[in-house]
Amino acid sequence: MTVAVQSINPEGIAVANGLCNLSDPEAIDEIDRINYAEGVVDTNKIIASSDLCFCYVNIDSTTDIDFKIMSETPALQMTFAISTSFLYNFEGTDLKVFNFNMNQHNLIYYPWLSCTNSWVPGQGQEMVDIILSAAFFEKYLPARKAFRAFTQHLEKGKMALLSPHNMPITPEMLNIIREIIHNNRKGVFKKMLVEAKVIELLMLQLEQFEEISGNPPLCSHLRKSEVERMQEVRNIILNNLSNPCSLIDLAHQVGTNEYNLKRAFKEVFGTTVFSYLNQAKMEKAKSLLISEELNVTQVADIMGYNDATNFTAAFKKHFGITPGKIKLTSF
Incomplete structure (x- = not known):
């Protein structure tokens, strides 16, 4: 090439x-x-x-x-x-x-x-x-x-x-x-x-x-200012994974209302705010488990879970494997 x-x-x-x-x-x-x-x-x-x-x-x-x-x-x-x-x-x-x-x-x-x-x-x-x-x-x-x-x-x-x-x-x-x-x-x-x-x-x-494939495409008629606002929402989500904001707080921080936030976010990112947050949390947790010298309890705490059991259940539901096993397979 x-x-x-x-x-x-x-x-x-x-x-x-x-x-x-x-x-x-x-x-x-x-x-x-x-x-x-x-x-x-x-x-x-x-x-x-x-x-x-x-x-x-x-x-x-x-x-x-x-x-x-x-x-x-x-x-x-x-x-x-x-x-x-x-x-x-x-x-x-x-x-x-x-x-x-x-x-x-x-x-x-x-x-x-x-x-x-x-x-x-x-x-x-x-x-x-x-x-x-x-x-x-x-x-x-x-x-x-x-x-x-x-x-x-x-x-x-x-x-x-x-x-x-x-x-x-x-x-x-x-x-x-x-x-x-x-x-x-x-x-x-x-x-x-x-x-x-x-x-x-x-x-x-x-x-x-x-x-x-074969499904109608997402609407693409958002104004540039709305797209930029959703980028700001994404940044807030990614910077607060362990202590996420409510939909109302997110909307207020970027100067919109909850209805417009949910509509525009799904249009830009192809999923709901909650689903995006959950995906981002799990991806961050997986990255910490693989690349950092942290155990499952420590990662659960970093990601804002009260106990490792709830974190393990959420992780397994998302990836189909427990965080302990993914930790072992990374070595």
Whole structure:
């Protein structure tokens, strides 16, 4: 794979250039850098192997940004707009213009690529692109009815989206992305971990698409201010997992009412506030059990449970395994 990304307005923001072109199957390349341009601070992490390129971008900007993206080889692009909105303007294809809003993801196939990626001003705008070689992706694409149209586009070498409507990023997806960004392994072990996590993330994308395939898409008519308000709600939830706010308190903190909060949150995140909170709590608990030297009682206390028994029951209901067993299997 050969991918080049360069800003054209303002000039000087280089994101990925040539890193997705490693020939050694055991090699991995990693870069952490900060780019500065007029009105823009762009922090990005790139992890690349012979089959994939993981690119994390966090942008603070007081100005519009236009990136030029080019590739001469077929690839699949997993895109996650974590806390930002942006637009793709594709050249020479039937797809033309396609936009992502906050907390949306999709999968794009292109035989070649020439497009402009446009961003509006904002602080802490996070997104992730994971570029996969066609050979790597095809090993994991299920031969199932839901994916037939997408598979046909791949076989004909025609640009395609997995889903005609973007799908919501779940707490599980976000947790996997954070694990990729923050892991400290080196060399071949980092390559193994990144590839395993990308496969897991791809599985969640494909699984979610199959689940919603044929169902009407979520409404997408919220104003930008409402979407931003729901992003604030999500941040409050994630920052208070052990002592969550009530729906009324959440609504008051972001300047809305309980009815509008429930409606808009489900529209943006594809699930209820309570379900999102529960998923986020369980994902955080799993991460603490696996990555920290904490026992089940300590994790239960951190997550706000009065006793470990209630925590164990909730954990098993969510994951189908007790926290004690997941702790053992992580060693």
